[in-house]
Amino acid sequence: MATSTSNGQSSSPNKSSSETRSDYSAIGKTLHWLVAALIGLQYVLIELAHIAEQTNATVKQLAIIANHKSIGITILVIAIIRLVYRLNSTPPTLPESMPSWQKLASNTSHFLLYFCLFALPVSGWLMSSANAYSVSWFNLIALPDLISANKTMAETLATMHLRLSDTLIILAAVHVIAAIKHHVVDKDNVLTRMSSKGTISIGLITLLAGVLIWGKVVSISSTQDETLVTTQTLAETLESPASEQTEDTQAKISNLPLWNIDYSNSYIDFTGEQAGAPFTGRWNKWEGKLQFDPAALDQSVFDVSIEIGSVGSNDEERDSTILSPDFFNVIEFPIARFYANDFVSIDPKSPDFGDNEFIAKGTLSMKGISQACELKFKITNTEKGKELQGIASLNRHQWNIGVGDWADPTWVGSDVLVNVKVLF
Numbered sequence: 001m002a003t004s005t006s007n008g009q010s011s012s013p014n015k016s017s018s019e020t021r022s023d024y025s026a027i028g029k030t031l032h033w034l035v036a037a038l039i040g041l042q043y044v045l046i047e048l049a050h051i052a053e054q055t056n057a058t059v060k061q062l063a064i065i066a067n068h069k070s071i072g073i074t075i076l077v078i079a080i081i082r083l084v085y086r087l088n089s090t091p092p093t094l095p096e097s098m099p100s101w102q103k104l105a106s107n108t109s110h111f112l113l114y115f116c117l118f119a120l121p122v123s124g125w126l127m128s129s130a131n132a133y134s135v136s137w138f139n140l141i142a143l144p145d146l147i148s149a150n151k152t153m154a155e156t157l158a159t160m161h162l163r164l165s166d167t168l169i170i171l172a173a174v175h176v177i178a179a180i181k182h183h184v185v186d187k188d189n190v191l192t193r194m195s196s197k198g199t200i201s202i203g204l205i206t207l208l209a210g211v212l213i214w215g216k217v218v219s220i221s222s223t224q225d226e227t228l229v230t231t232q233t234l235a236e237t238l239e240s241p242a243s244e245q246t247e248d249t250q251a252k253i254s255n256l257p258l259w260n261i262d263y264s265n266s267y268i269d270f271t272g273e274q275a276g277a278p279f280t281g282r283w284n285k286w287e288g289k290l291q292f293d294p295a296a297l298d299q300s301v302f303d304v305s306i307e308i309g310s311v312g313s314n315d316e317e318r319d320s321t322i323l324s325p326d327f328f329n330v331i332e333f334p335i336a337r338f339y340a341n342d343f344v345s346i347d348p349k350s351p352d353f354g355d356n357e358f359i360a361k362g363t364l365s366m367k368g369i370s371q372a373c374e375l376k377f378k379i380t381n382t383e384k385g386k387e388l389q390g391i392a393s394l395n396r397h398q399w400n401i402g403v404g405d406w407a408d409p410t411w412v413g414s415d416v417l418v419n420v421k422v423l424f
């Protein structure tokens with residue numbers, strides 16, 4: 001049976017007795033000061049992110065926001081632990097001398113603080129998902145998206161996140177002022193029963209964590225993006241002989257019929273990794289001269305040109321970074337080209353592949369660099385026609401994609417998986 005405490009909260013006899021009526025337990029104090037310190041760190045990180053943004057330090061900004069997200073998720077986990085602990089333990093009662101309106105104000109502000117502890121991280125996580133920026137926890141665990149990409153929703157969630165963070169600041173300020181008033185004016189034990197020597201250590205540990213994060217971030221210098229212009233068209237590229245684009249490959253004239261590609265049902269997609277979380281994108285403009293016959297591999301040719309500027313990754317800022325000089329440098333190198341004339345049939349007994357599956361061994365030219373590249377693909381019959389499905393695994397550094405600060409795979413993963421579907 002539940003009994004009522006003097007501060008209006010109910011307590012159950014089943015609850016842990018680790019917290020006495022006069023003092024919080026060590027666990028209660030640790031969780032309280034840890035969350036308080038981490039929340040303080042969050043606001044500092046956001047200020048640093050704003051400075052990085054103003055100085056165009058894109059990689060720094062990405063690194064700071066990634067840490068902000070990881071710490072936010074940590075706060076969410078601690079908040080869950082805290083709530084479970086709080087529901088299973090009886091907090092010390094408020095001093096008898098406190099007027100009932102103050103007890104009500106105290107209980108209400110504690111409820112609102114708990115609400116913010118959940119609502120802020122969840123709104124941040126939702127905002128990141130809606131912005132097509134998946135969240136990872138310190139690059140160690142990639143978290144699932146809570147909702148699909150939606151820019152309007154992302155803007156609403158950003159406003160909500162900002163309003164909640166303002167509310168939390170106000171609540172925290174009231175909370176601190178009230179605690180000081182209890183200690184200095186009322187001279188009761190409200191502040192001291194939540195404090196111990198250990199709380200100073202928690203503050204110091206969190207400060208150290210902040211310094212370590214900042215130390216890692218300041219070692220990143222500034223990267224600036226430039227205005228983007230596409231100067232060469234796909235048609236011009238495909239008209240030029242493949243040998244001009246692919247230094248290592250001899251262009252081959254094939255007598256096989258050209259595939260009649262249904263571009264509206266075909267795609268070239270890619271999956272990369274940013275701050276430990278995957279993101280996907282698509283090249284919307286490309287043209288292929290595909291001549292392939294499983295019975296005439298020596299006659300087969302793939303010649304695909306991709307308009308780099310047509311990239312879309314569900315986020316304009318990321319797209320402009322992809323096109324910037326540090327990445328694809330679209331101004332100087334507007335077209336990427338894959339040329340292959342060496343095909344092998346994959347052994348049907350191979351555990352990964354079956355019948356009708358092949359490897360196109362060719363050359364991928366991007367950013368003025370030509371490197372060997374293999375596309376594994378299979379061809380199947382579908383209701384709409386024949387369909388090629390292929391994958392290529394690339395290491396972006398081979399083409400100097402992402403140089404300078406971006407070369408660090410911590411913020412942008414080295415491996416990129418290209419997924420191709422061609423309906424013909």
Ligand code: HEM
Nearest residue numbers: 039042046049069072073075120121124125128135162165
């Ligand atoms: C208690 C935890 C959190 C606090 C106190 C907090 C606080 C803040 C604050 C004060 C801002 C700046 C708002 C503005 O000036 O526009 C912000 C922005 C942001 N937060 Fe949080 N946040 C928390 C958790 C999270 C989490 C868990 C995520 C994602 C997983 C997240 C993602 C973001 C993002 C993406 C921004 C925008 C940064 C930018 O682009 O400038 N936050 N947060």
